[in-house]
Amino acid sequence: MPLIRPCADLRNNYNEISKICxxxxxxxxxxxxxxxxxxxxxxxxxxxxxxxxxxxxxERVDKLVAKYFDKHYATLQEFQKDFFNKIDEAxxxxxxxxxxxxxxxxxxxxxxxx
Numbered sequence: 322m323p324l325i326r327p328c329a330d331l332r333n334n335y336n337e338i339s340k341i342c343x344x345x346x347x348x349x350x351x352x353x354x355x356x357x358x359x360x361x362x363x364x365x366x367x368x369x370x371x372x373x374x375x376x377x378x379x380e381r382v383d384k385l386v387a388k389y390f391d392k393h394y395a396t397l398q399e400f401q402k403d404f405f406n407k408i409d410e411a412x413x414x415x416x417x418x419x420x421x422x423x424x425x426x427x428x429x430x431x432x433x434x435x
Contacts, residue, residue, distance in 0.1 A: 324349040328358060342366075 328351050331338060342349055342363045351359040394400040
C-alpha cells in the first residue's frame, strides 16, 4: 500500500517521514491540494535504484543477445549454421526475384538517416 502524506506533513513532521522512509524502504508520495507532487525515498533506496539504472546500453544489449542465444542455440556452431542458412535463403530469394531490391533497401536506409 503506498505511503501518501500531505505537503504540510513534510514541513511539520520531517523526522517522522524520514524515519518511515528508512524503515519501510518504500517511496512516500507527498500531495499538494490532493494531487501527487513529490516522491520521497531514503538515500539508500535511491542509490540502489541509481546503481541499477547505470547499466550501459552495451551491457543491456549483451544480456539480451545472450538470453536469446541461450534460448535458441546450444552451441556457437549451431548458431553459425543457422546464420549461414538464413543468408543462403536470402540470396536465393534475391536470385529468384522474391527478395527486396537493393535499390529499395538503400533508399530506406537513406530516408531513415535524415
